[in-house]
Amino acid sequence: MKIGVDAMGGDFAPQAIVEGVVAAAQNLPADVQIVLVGKQDIVSALLRQCGYDGAQIEIVAADETIEMGEHPALALKQKPNSSIGVGFGLLKTNAIDIFCSAGNTGAMLVGAMFSIKTLAGLPRPAIAGFVPQKSGGYAVMLDIGANADCKPEMLERFGIIGSIFAQHTFNIENPRVALMNIGEEEQKGTILAQETYKLLQANPQINFVGNIEGKDFFDDKTDVIVTDGFTGNAMFKLAESFYNLATYRGIKDELIDKMNYEAVGGTPLVGVNGNVMIAHGMSSALAIENMIEWARKQVAAQAYIQIAKALA
Secondary structure: OEEEEEOOOOOOOOHHHHHHHHHHHOOOOOOOEEEEEEOHHHHHHHHHHOOOOOOOEEEEEOOEOOOOOOOHHHHHHHOOOEHHHHHHHHHHOOOOOEEEEOOOHHHHHHHHHHHOOEOOOOOOOEEEEEEEOOOOOEEEEEOOOOOOOOOHHHHHHHHHHHHHHHHHHHOOOOOEEEEEOOOOOOOOOOHHHHHHHHHHHHOOOOEEEEEEOHHHOOOOOOOEEEOOHHHHHHHHHHHHHHHHHHHHOOOOOHHHHOOOHHHHOEEEEEOEOOOEEEEOOOOOHHHHHHHHHHHHHHHHHOHHHHHHHHHO
């Protein structure tokens, strides 16, 4: 297994990225390798600084970097040798099994759609977030930011791909799928919510359990939460803020600790023809270390292959 990591993407790159990769490498099985994509001289120097001289980390040179504020599509076109561009080139040719980056989210989304492509039968991919539950597990919420505006048919597709992703990533048989809304009743919410409800309810590929509200977010009432990217992003970041507030007040709690973005480190892009993980722009070394462990799980699950079959 080869895990590709963008060495140059993120607010604290490349230092935090290399440190996180080195920490992760200490616990990786012998058959797992990390491929750092970035400026070779800088990355090599940082590996030496970290005291790493093992064989499980290799470097693939990429002399350009797409900055956070750059236009995604334009930057990918103007910087073909960027770390994101080169990373997706490696993924497309199967030189790596997954590509991960804490860099420009838009560039990661566009890069995936133009290189490995969106799966047939899906208008656009979704970013999936892991919501900690009282039971100790996670619910999969999608979308959390790739698609701010959605149509009912798109949300129905998210129900399908989210269900298959949860089944193969978390080994949940027949995952429950719920729609985020402002009430439990079928007629509640916006026109979008009402029309989506009908589609989810009628789809035999989905084990639809109805609407859930914000108060149900952590209550083990569902395995998959379907919502548009605007709502999902706001809710996901609100959940992350609970950890910040608890830390500020000196509260230590196992469930709240899972709301720390560093605990998972990355969010998968679901609905493309390959494995892609997007990390928080402010990722620390710990976040990168944990992201690599979750990347291993994503590669092992190979959920995208099952999703492609379901959408065919």
